[in-house]
Amino acid sequence: MSRLVCGxxxxxxxxxxxxxxxxxxxxxxxxxxxxxxxxxDMDAAVRHxxxxxxxxxxxxxxxxxxxxxxxxxxxxxxxLEALAATAILxxxxxxxxxxxxxxxxxxxxxxxxxxxxxxxxxxFDSLFTTDKPVIFNFHGYPALIHKLAYRxxxxxxxxxxxxxxxxxxxTPLELTILNQVDRFNLVIDVIDRVPRLKTSGAHVxxxxxxxIVENLAYxxxxxxxxxxxxDWKWPHS
Numbered sequence: 001m002s003r004l005v006c007g008x009x010x011x012x013x014x015x016x017x018x019x020x021x022x023x024x025x026x027x028x029x030x031x032x033x034x035x036x037x038x039x040x041d042m043d044a045a046v047r048h049x050x051x052x053x054x055x056x057x058x059x060x061x062x063x064x065x066x067x068x069x070x071x072x073x074x075x076x077x078x079x080l081e082a083l084a085a086t087a088i089l090x091x092x093x094x095x096x097x098x099x100x101x102x103x104x105x106x107x108x109x110x111x112x113x114x115x116x117x118x119x120x121x122x123x124f125d126s127l128f129t130t131d132k133p134v135i136f137n138f139h140g141y142p143a144l145i146h147k148l149a150y151r152x153x154x155x156x157x158x159x160x161x162x163x164x165x166x167x168x169x170x171t172p173l174e175l176t177i178l179n180q181v182d183r184f185n186l187v188i189d190v191i192d193r194v195p196r197l198k199t200s201g202a203h204v205x206x207x208x209x210x211x212i213v214e215n216l217a218y219x220x221x222x223x224x225x226x227x228x229x230x231d232w233k234w235p236h237s
Contacts, residue, residue, distance in 0.1 A: 017046065036076055037233065039083075052105025052117060055127065059086055059100035059234070067099035069190050070128055074103040075139025077172065078161075078181050080232070082137040085186035087235050092187075092204045093197065101127060109148040121153065130154050133193035137181050138162040159189060171219040173229050177212055184208045184215075 019027035039056070040048060048054050057063065073082040079102060089096055103109065107117035109124075119127075128134055130153045138145050142162035149155050166178035176182035188208050191201035218226050 017049075032076075037080065039234070048102070049104050053101065053103045053108040053119070053127070056100045056102055058236070059083055060098055061090055062097040062099045065097055067129065067132055068097045068196075069194050070099045070101060070132055070134040071186070071190070072101040072103060072128075072134060072136040073138070074106060074145075075137075077176065078137040078139045081176055081181055081183045082135075082186060083234060084183035084232055085135075085137075085190070088183060088187050088208075089190060090236065092207075093201065096190075096194070096197070099127075106144070106148060109145065109152075111151055114151075124152055125154070128152070128154050128158075132157065133190070134158040135186055135189050135193070136160045137186060139181075157193075159193060161186065161189070171223070171225045173215055173225045174219040177216060182212075184211050 019025075019029060039059075060067075062068075071082050071086055073079040083100070086098055086100055089098060105117055107115045108119050110118040111124075112118040112120045132154070134154065134157055136145055136158060138160055140163055142160035145160045145162070146155070146158070149158060152158075161181045162179070163181075164179045167175040170178065173182060177185065185208075188205055191197045191205055194201075215226060215229065224230070
């Protein structure tokens with residue numbers, strides 16, 4: 001994978017650099033021991049963490065135009081699932097204009113008048129638009145994103161997926177499916193919320209539901225996820 005979320009390694013190093021340079025903060029870094037995909041090189045990861053939020057052009061398909069939908073993520077596993085959902089959409093709905101946004105500083109979602117890290121309304125609207133559906137995949141409770149962004153112009157179109165306290169001893173994909181932060185449910189969300197896909201996307205939605213059933217059955221039988229899930233990589237060069 002030549003161009004690939006900051007992945008866990010680069011994100012940790014760039015976050016640690018930011019934490020060590022900051023003052024008057026209590027910084028907490030949480031990391032697991034699993035290998036993670038790398039989506040940005042070190043320089044790009046440092047810039048992304050310094051900005052706290054940004055568009056990933058290589059994952060987006062809206063270059064130079066207004067998107068049909070915004071897919072956003074905050075968190076490692078949910079970012080992978082959001083990217084996998086984006087890859088499915090780019091394959092199944094190739095004319096759909098997608099903007100992919102990754103967030104590492106949640107306070108960027110607040111207005112600049114409420115927090116020093118907050119974005120101005122102009123900057124927020126330029127990222128998330130003022131009227132397009134936003135599917136936000138979050139590793140915590142969805143209510144937090146709504147609380148941070150409730151004053152924004154496009155808040156009513158922001159649909160947040162997050163932790164629902166479902167699952168215990170589960171495979172990684174099974175856990176995301178139970179909490180509806182998986183790639184298949186995210187694509188269904190997009191189809192349901194982009195007006196022109198509500199009818200034309202019916203066959204894709206049926207295929208997605210089959211994928212959910214098949215992957216859950218595989219996890220229950222073998223105790224692991226399918227190889228194509230475990231070995232997934234961003235497919236676009």
